[in-house]
Amino acid sequence: MSDLQRIEIEVQGVVQGVGFRPTVYRIASELGLTGWIYNNAVGVHIEVQGHKLDSFLPRLKTQLPPLAEIEAITQKIIPPQTDEQTFTLKPSQAGNLSAKISPDVTVCDDCLTELFDPASRYYLYPFINCTHCGPRYSITEHLPYDRASTSMANFSMCEPCRLAYDAPMNRRYHAQPVACSTCGPQFSHSFSDMASDILAGKILAVKGVGGYQLICDATNSETVQRLRARKHRPQKPFAMMVLNTKRAAHFVECQDAGMVALTNSARPIVCFPKKQGALPELVAPGLNTLGVMLPDSPMHYLLFHALLGGPSGSDWLHQDCKQALIVTSANPGGCPLIKDEKEAEKRLSDIADKIVHHNRAIVNRVDDSVVRVIDEAPVFIRRARGLAPQAIYLPEEIPNTLALGAHLKNTICVTRGREAFLSQHMGTLNKREAIQFYHETISHLLKILNVKPDCVAHDWHPDFYSTQIAASFEVPTFSVQHHHAHLAACAAEHGVTAPAIGIALDGYGMGEASAAWGGECLKLQSMAFDHLGSLKPLPQPGGDVAARQPWRMAASMLHALGRRDLIVERFGHYPQADAIMGLLQHGTHALPTSSCGRLFDAASALLGVCEQSTYEGEAAMKLEALVTAPQIATNGWIIEHGNLNLQPLFERLIDCDPVSGAELFHGTLAAALVQWSTQHAQATGISHILLGGGCLLNQMLSEQMLTQLKRQAFTAYYPRLAPPNDGGISLGQAWIAGNQLMRSTSCV
Ligand SMILES: [Zn+2]
Ligand SMILES: [Zn+2]
Numbered sequence: 001m002s003d004l005q006r007i008e009i010e011v012q013g014v015v016q017g018v019g020f021r022p023t024v025y026r027i028a029s030e031l032g033l034t035g036w037i038y039n040n041a042v043g044v045h046i047e048v049q050g051h052k053l054d055s056f057l058p059r060l061k062t063q064l065p066p067l068a069e070i071e072a073i074t075q076k077i078i079p080p081q082t083d084e085q086t087f088t089l090k091p092s093q094a095g096n097l098s099a100k101i102s103p104d105v106t107v108c109d110d111c112l113t114e115l116f117d118p119a120s121r122y123y124l125y126p127f128i129n130c131t132h133c134g135p136r137y138s139i140t141e142h143l144p145y146d147r148a149s150t151s152m153a154n155f156s157m158c159e160p161c162r163l164a165y166d167a168p169m170n171r172r173y174h175a176q177p178v179a180c181s182t183c184g185p186q187f188s189h190s191f192s193d194m195a196s197d198i199l200a201g202k203i204l205a206v207k208g209v210g211g212y213q214l215i216c217d218a219t220n221s222e223t224v225q226r227l228r229a230r231k232h233r234p235q236k237p238f239a240m241m242v243l244n245t246k247r248a249a250h251f252v253e254c255q256d257a258g259m260v261a262l263t264n265s266a267r268p269i270v271c272f273p274k275k276q277g278a279l280p281e282l283v284a285p286g287l288n289t290l291g292v293m294l295p296d297s298p299m300h301y302l303l304f305h306a307l308l309g310g311p312s313g314s315d316w317l318h319q320d321c322k323q324a325l326i327v328t329s330a331n332p333g334g335c336p337l338i339k340d341e342k343e344a345e346k347r348l349s350d351i352a353d354k355i356v357h358h359n360r361a362i363v364n365r366v367d368d369s370v371v372r373v374i375d376e377a378p379v380f381i382r383r384a385r386g387l388a389p390q391a392i393y394l395p396e397e398i399p400n401t402l403a404l405g406a407h408l409k410n411t412i413c414v415t416r417g418r419e420a421f422l423s424q425h426m427g428t429l430n431k432r433e434a435i436q437f438y439h440e441t442i443s444h445l446l447k448i449l450n451v452k453p454d455c456v457a458h459d460w461h462p463d464f465y466s467t468q469i470a471a472s473f474e475v476p477t478f479s480v481q482h483h484h485a486h487l488a489a490c491a492a493e494h495g496v497t498a499p500a501i502g503i504a505l506d507g508y509g510m511g512e513a514s515a516a517w518g519g520e521c522l523k524l525q526s527m528a529f530d531h532l533g534s535l536k537p538l539p540q541p542g543g544d545v546a547a548r549q550p551w552r553m554a555a556s557m558l559h560a561l562g563r564r565d566l567i568v569e570r571f572g573h574y575p576q577a578d579a580i581m582g583l584l585q586h587g588t589h590a591l592p593t594s595s596c597g598r599l600f601d602a603a604s605a606l607l608g609v610c611e612q613s614t615y616e617g618e619a620a621m622k623l624e625a626l627v628t629a630p631q632i633a634t635n636g637w638i639i640e641h642g643n644l645n646l647q648p649l650f651e652r653l654i655d656c657d658p659v660s661g662a663e664l665f666h667g668t669l670a671a672a673l674v675q676w677s678t679q680h681a682q683a684t685g686i687s688h689i690l691l692g693g694g695c696l697l698n699q700m701l702s703e704q705m706l707t708q709l710k711r712q713a714f715t716a717y718y719p720r721l722a723p724p725n726d727g728g729i730s731l732g733q734a735w736i737a738g739n740q741l742m743r744s745t746s747c748v
């Protein structure tokens with residue numbers, strides 16, 4: 001017939017292992033079209049033929065399965081095949097891979113209903129999943145994504161599971177982790193036993209999706225205290241899991257943007273403003289925020305079900321339930337997540353009263369993601385489960401680049417064309433286990449993405465482990481300054497390629513002439529930077545130890561203000577106080593730092609809020625917790641020779657009480673940083689201002705800066721897709737190095 005048409009369609013994106021082919025099959029069948037579909041190296045290949053082709057693609061786009069993501073579609077008209085009668089699903093074709101793996105996704109509503117339906121084959125089965133939900137990245141060895149390349153390879157499907165897996169119209173069609181209680185993985189203990197232990201105040205270590213977690217009753221002060229003592233974690237906040245948003249509202253002030261993030265299928269921990277007195281103070285001592293998450297796997301739902309005594313039906317899922325659990329990664333501080341049974345038994349027997357295993361292997365460890373809301377949108381504190389390895393799109397294509405990150409909170413980044421894949425959070429590279437995890441992640445991410453890097457990016461610091469291994473890849477290496485990388489990460493995600501002024505605020509990064517930078521104003525242009533100024537450097541008495549002892553920075557500030565008398569008065573109770581005065585006086589072992597993080601430490605200790613830190617960021621977080629209305633100190637800062645001096649503010653803080661001091665510090669610092677950046681912007685004729693660095697996770701500081709910059713008609717860019725802290729550095733390194741390689745080769 002004359003109007004018979006055939007089109008060939010290539011779809012790229014997250015289209016494998018997410019129920020894409022069954023959806024295409026269904027739509028084609030409904031429209032009476034013939035043809036075929038198969039997975040190939042770049043995504044899926046479709047050919048459809050019929051008399052009504054116009055509605056096919058629009059319908060596909062509006063009826064995509066929940067986890068599918070289309071990045072590009074190309075189509076062309078080809079000659080019809082006259083003898084074709086049906087639409088068929090053809091086997092995958094291998095080739096040069098550029099497809100993607102979906103992150104792990106929480107259980108979907110359909111599976112959740114089946115989980116608690118006694119008539120379902122999957123009733124109370126903790127590993128229930130379908131093409132719309134379940135583990136992906138954490139179980140995948142390599143692509144193409146099929147069962148043999150996952151840790152489900154050892155479980156052979158029973159007949160009913162096989163039938164579901166093979167039926168194109170079934171929700172479990174080619175759901176690689178499909179399994180049931182007859183043929184699939186199992187937990188070592190029953191959920192009723194786990195629930196009784198939790199209710200009795202015990203601490204459990206339970207193997208989850210991406211690693212072992214410690215789980216206990218968050219409402220039991222004695223248990224929380226015991227967990228703190230056993231984990232050697234006296235102050236650092238714990239995150240809490242509740243069944244649903246109704247219960248979350250008992251503990252925190254739910255903001256709209258936070259609720260969207262909380263209920264997202266990635267199931268991150270969301271830090272909300274805490275309702276005081278709703279939980280034992282020990283859960284998040286001295287802070288005004290509390291990290292909350294909803295169940296992220298069927299296992300967690302089954303645990304709540306057992307804690308409630310096994311109610312029937314599924315109405316209880318939406319009702320308020322008083323249980324609140326602490327759920328925290330079980331690894332000892334500074335070590336990566338634990339994923340293997342033997343390691344768990346060895347390392348967790350002193351912490352947990354019982355260790356619960358399951359026999360589905362974890363291929364990739366993935367920690368919980370953590371976000372907070374700043375300026376009415378989420379920002380990542382940690383980007384991991386549910387998000388890694390989702391691509392962030394670069395403004396333009398660059399050569400394949402491997403960026404090795406820095407040192408703290410490390411991640412790596414691998415680019416492929418315009419896609420930048422930021423790894424899950426791996427932690428600080430100072431322990432054998434962390435370094436092993438780091439190497440595992442580098443080789444796994446390169447393998448899974450099928451990327452051979454054309455160049456490698458690393459930090460300027462010669463002593464960082466990440467720098468030391470850069471040459472081993474035997475491709476050109478590019479050394480990228482730490483704060484330049486922070487700001488380039490922000491530029492890359494927002495597509496800013498024009499010259500921009502950047503303000504980087506963090507703890508430490510090596511600057512020019514090996515200086516300890518951490519509060520810098522840079523001009524970014526053509527993948528290079530000019531250093532325009534620093535926060536006025538302050539000696540760091542005793543070196544790195546000052547980062548854990550904020551009182552040393554307060555003493556240093558008092559010394560700088562000529563108030564040595566106050567050092568003895570305020571900090572004389574520390575045996576090292578005299579020695580510190582000596583170091584400050586002689587300028588020995590007290591290298592100056594322009595770190596904004598250390599300035600927070602100085603203010604926090606000077607105001608008596610936190611003199612000694614037990615975790616990174618403690619002094620700043622506790623100081624922020626006191627602020628409700630930031631104030632600006634008149635004449636509180638001086639801008640001289642392009643640098644910002646906040647000593648006048650500190651003169652004022654000496655006599656402040658903690659609350660008014662915290663408000664004065666935050667308000668004045670924000671106003672000073674705004675004036676500093678806008679002066680440089682005006683002097684250089686630039687209107688784009690980039691922000692980066694871990695201090696931007698301070699809500700008060702960031703919101704003040706963003707509001708004031710907007711008011712003054714500057715375009716301010718704030719990191720949203722990658723964490724502003726060192727977890728986002730590798731993205732910036734990759735963007736700079738890839739561009740530098742491109743330029744150097746185009747010059748040859
Ligand atoms: Zn599902
Ligand atoms: Zn089965």
Ligand SMILES: [Zn+2]
Binds near residue numbers: 482506694
């Ligand atoms: Zn940094």
